[in-house]
Amino acid sequence: xxxxxxxxxxxxxxxxxxxxxxxxxxxxxxxxxxxxxxxxxxxxxxxxxxxxxxxxxxxxxxxxxxxxxxxxxxxxxxxxxxxxxxxxxxxxxxxxxxxxxxxxxxxxxxxxxxxxxxxxxxxxxxxxxxxxxxxxxxxxxxxxxxxxxxxxxxxxxxxxxxxxxxxxxxxxxxxxxxxxxxxxxxxxxxxxxxxxxxxxxxxxxxxxxxxxxxxxxxxxxxxxxxxxxxxxxxxxxxxxxxxxxxxxxxxxxxxxxxxxxxxxxxxxxxxxxxxxxxxxxxxxxxxxxxxxxxxxxxxxxxxxxxxxxxxxxxxxxxxxxxxxxxxxxxxxxxxxxxxxxxxxxxxxxxxxxxxxxxxxxxxxxxxxxxxxxxxxxxxxxxxxxxxxxxxxxxxxxxxxxxxxxxxxxxxxxxxxxxxxxxxxxxxxxxxxxxxxxxxxxxxxxxxxxxxxxxxxxxxxxxxxxxxxxxxxxxxxxxxxxxxxxxxxxxxxxxxxxxxxxxxxxxxxxxxxxxxxxxxxxxxxxxxxxxxxxxxxxxxxxxxxxxxxxxxxxxxxxxxxxxxxxxxxxxxxxxxxxxxxxxxxxxxxxxxxxxxxxxxxxxxxxxxxxxxxxxxxxxxxxxx
Numbered sequence: 256x257x258x259x260x261x262x263x264x265x266x267x268x269x270x271x272x273x274x275x276x277x278x279x280x281x282x283x284x285x286x287x288x289x290x291x292x293x294x295x296x297x298x299x300x301x302x303x304x305x306x307x308x309x310x311x312x313x314x315x316x317x318x319x320x321x322x323x324x325x326x327x328x329x330x331x332x333x334x335x336x337x338x339x340x341x342x343x344x345x346x347x348x349x350x351x352x353x354x355x356x357x358x359x360x361x362x363x364x365x366x367x368x369x370x371x372x373x374x375x376x377x378x379x380x381x382x383x384x385x386x387x388x389x390x391x392x393x394x395x396x397x398x399x400x401x402x403x404x405x406x407x408x409x410x411x412x413x414x415x416x417x418x419x420x421x422x423x424x425x426x427x428x429x430x431x432x433x434x435x436x437x438x439x440x441x442x443x444x445x446x447x448x449x450x451x452x453x454x455x456x457x458x459x460x461x462x463x464x465x466x467x468x469x470x471x472x473x474x475x476x477x478x479x480x481x482x483x484x485x486x487x488x489x490x491x492x493x494x495x496x497x498x499x500x501x502x503x504x505x506x507x508x509x510x511x512x513x514x515x516x517x518x519x520x521x522x523x524x525x526x527x528x529x530x531x532x533x534x535x536x537x538x539x540x541x542x543x544x545x546x547x548x549x550x551x552x553x554x555x556x557x558x559x560x561x562x563x564x565x566x567x568x569x570x571x572x573x574x575x576x577x578x579x580x581x582x583x584x585x586x587x588x589x590x591x592x593x594x595x596x597x598x599x600x601x602x603x604x605x606x607x608x609x610x611x612x613x614x615x616x617x618x619x620x621x622x623x624x625x626x627x628x629x630x631x632x633x634x635x636x637x638x639x640x641x642x643x644x645x646x647x648x649x650x651x652x653x654x655x656x657x658x659x660x661x662x663x664x665x666x667x668x669x670x671x672x673x674x675x676x677x678x679x680x681x682x683x684x685x686x687x688x689x690x691x692x693x694x695x696x697x698x699x700x701x702x703x704x705x706x707x708x709x710x711x712x713x714x715x716x717x718x719x720x721x722x723x724x725x726x727x728x729x730x731x732x733x734x735x736x737x738x739x740x741x742x743x744x745x746x747x748x749x750x751x752x753x754x755x756x757x758x759x760x761x762x763x764x765x766x767x768x769x770x771x772x773x774x775x776x777x778x779x780x781x782x783x784x785x786x787x788x789x790x791x792x793x794x795x796x797x798x799x800x801x802x803x804x805x806x807x808x809x810x811x812x813x814x815x816x817x818x819x820x821x822x823x824x825x826x827x828x829x830x831x832x833x834x835x836x837x838x839x840x841x842x843x844x845x846x847x848x849x850x851x852x853x854x855x856x857x858x859x860x861x862x863x864x865x866x867x868x869x870x871x872x873x874x875x876x877x878x
Contacts, residue, residue: 508622707820
């Protein structure tokens with residue numbers, strides 16, 4: 256590139272510039288006198304009318320804290336940073352020149368060579384993001400690292416300003432030409448975008464401290480003022496508690512979320528304990544606990560880690576977070592996201608999704624709150640309990656099979672993977688081989704079934720003598736009453752609530768032995784005995800042959816009962832009382848070749864089957 260306006264002989268230091276001083280000073284004084292002595296008014300006047308070099312000479316002393324000198328943008332030989340001139344003493348020359356500046360940008364002292372940038376892209380953005388333009392292109396003339404820092408229009412290209420580092424690298428603030436890992440720029444931020452996104456503020460509410468570019472575009476200068484470093488990183492708005500981020504982003508549930516209010520110190524992180532955060536607590540770092548505005552390893556959505564679950568486990572390993580989730584997901588049965596990395600997408604369809612179980616499938620980090628519920632409050636509830644605060648603002652699938660952007664009940668989150676989603680169902684392992692086999696728990700819990708555990712609504716049975724108070728036939732339970740950590744504090748343990756991991760399969764809060772010939776004990780069927788009285792069962796209060804089957808014959812509960820429910824089916828007779836035989840234990844009758852249960856009324860029925868070598872051909876029972 257040829258410099259058409261060489262100024263190699265014009266190396267006048269900023270303090271010596273004198274042309275037009277009188278009118279410029281008058282303009283500054285007029286602005287101050289008329290009551291417009293705000294930082295933005297003065298800066299706006301200066302940027303429109305003269306290079307910052309002149310501003311530094313003429314500005315009143317009150318502006319001294321806003322100048323470039325001694326800031327990272329001071330690239331003169333006396334500058335404080337690692338990138339600076341070897342001999343050049345001028346401060347402003349790296350960006351501005353009083354004469355023969357770039358024709359389309361007054362007083363601009365840098366070259367602009369056409370180039371194509373890779374721009375930010377995300378499945379969740381509603382903005383049209385264009386190639387950088389306007390003020391952003393000016394910033395990138397240094398920060399993309401292509402042109403040498405000392406290559407300026409006022410000097411011959413053969414005689415550039417020599418600097419300690421010729422180009423800006425990432426170590427020194429360079430972004431490169433790949434902007435896909437940086438906050439998007441040069442997109443229009445208007446009411447239409449805010450409405451389409453749903454979590455952006457109306458741009459009319461932005462203050463003058465966050466100036467938009469021409470046509471209301473977000474540019475580098477929306478967040479950064481290259482002439483003012485009093486807030487650090489040349490920010491226009493402080494980043495403590497992510498004030499600058501929240502000026503535009505209005506996230507559902509953020510104000511009361513744990514990540515917005517937690518005073519926990521950010522020390523002891525395990526994934527990258529050396530990673531430096533600007534502040535000492537979760538609350539003060541806010542968004543920057545998980546996100547990086549520039550050069551983010553997790554490009555889409557600007558996450559600090561390529562694998563999003565590492566961002567969660569960085570703190571939730573018993574050091575920063577209150578509980579060690581990292582330990583939980585290493586248990587024998589678990590929801591380990593690390594085995595299914597890179598699968599979650601916030602824009603994914605809750606009804607059709609690939610098999611995965613990442614943290615953000617169940618938790619919205621912008622809305623998550625601590626669980627204050629107790630077993631005493633939840634046990635025996637007679638109405639559908641609202642979703643736990645840990646799972647607020649998470650997508651789900653309703654009992655009717657429809658999508659919901661904000662799950663109202665816990666089971667709606669579970670149904671995303673354990674409902675109609677065939678790709679997920681095919682990856683699950685059936686722990687018991689059933690007469691009526693079904694991995695779709697939405698079908699199991701349908702209230703139109705002959706029997707079901709009361710998750711969607713009250714159960715059908717009105718006569719269940721084995722229930723332990725406070726449970727009654729009007730109680731409604733949740734998925735996590737059975738599927739939870741074996742050490743969940745809601746069940747009297749000291750660990751985290753929720754189905755992160757358990758020593759009991761399949762992710763059960765208590766032991767539930769489904770092996771044939773299991774020896775009955777309080778521990779063997781601890782899951783069942785959490786709601787159903789062991790003494791009632793063994794005293795045959797609901798079925799006259801319970802003790803015979805469970806104690807004498809060592810037949811497990813699962814040999815006859817299906818814990819979720821039984822979808823309506825013509826196979827195998829009736830399925831009331833959760834009867835759905837385990838066909839690896841219970842086989843068709845040797846005589847009639849039928850396998851069925853018949854419900855003949857209150858606490859009575861008949862069975863036709865073969866079990867443990869005994870043939871039952873219409874064997875009846877009655878209390």
